[in-house]
Amino acid sequence: MKPEHMNVPVSQGPVRRPHHDHEDCRGVASILSMVGDKWSVFVIMMLHDGPKRFNELKRMIGGISQRMLTLTLRGLERDGLVTRTVFPTIPPRVDYELTDLGRGLAKPVMALGEWAMAHKGEIEGARTRFDQRNDT
Template sequence: MDVTAGPRHRGPEDCRGVSTILARIGDKWSMLVVMLLGDGPRRFNEIKRMVGGISQRMLTLTLRGLERDGLVTRTVFPTIPPRVDYELTDLGRSLWQPVEALGNWAFAHLPEIEAARTKFDGKD
């Protein structure tokens, strides 16, 4: 594969591969977890509290997916009860900056987006 070619010059197989990555990092839970882990390692329950609204099962699936993709590491400490920390890998940290920028953009433009939605929803 020619890595110097722009996205318009890549084949369908490349697009399929990229789409699976974008699906992982583009889902709302993954983005929130990556944003939270940008400040350093966190424990499972700490992440769950900070995300809010996520079920234990969904957080488990999200963290496993991020770990599978090499974005997060899971470290188990042999204490009683066991302590488990999650932390961004180098690859995950390289993703954190664009995710943080996107999150900041969303916060900055939230009033405009809500106004546009209200205006749109009023059209019938």
């Protein structure tokens, strides 16, 4: 045995981690499932530079249905991340905009989106290699 191995402190039992209430974990999980949903991420990314109308968002987010965009916007509004403003015009104009809370979330969401775009090719390549390996 080397001399440096002789003075290793004896463990005093398992490492203690801060206690988290299971209820807290469930609460955080429900928030993350909403804001981590792919459509929510896209909506937040599209609203980061200012308010948008419903059809403008729909055009910007390829592949989202009208129903899914409606549900996503309602969920984000319910969570306090988006505001919906109705203007009394004919036809009525409705704008969606990030709240202060939503703007706080936009920065990490934008970083996640930028990371995904930067590494899209690498991930697709890894998926292809994995699928080919598992097909044989």
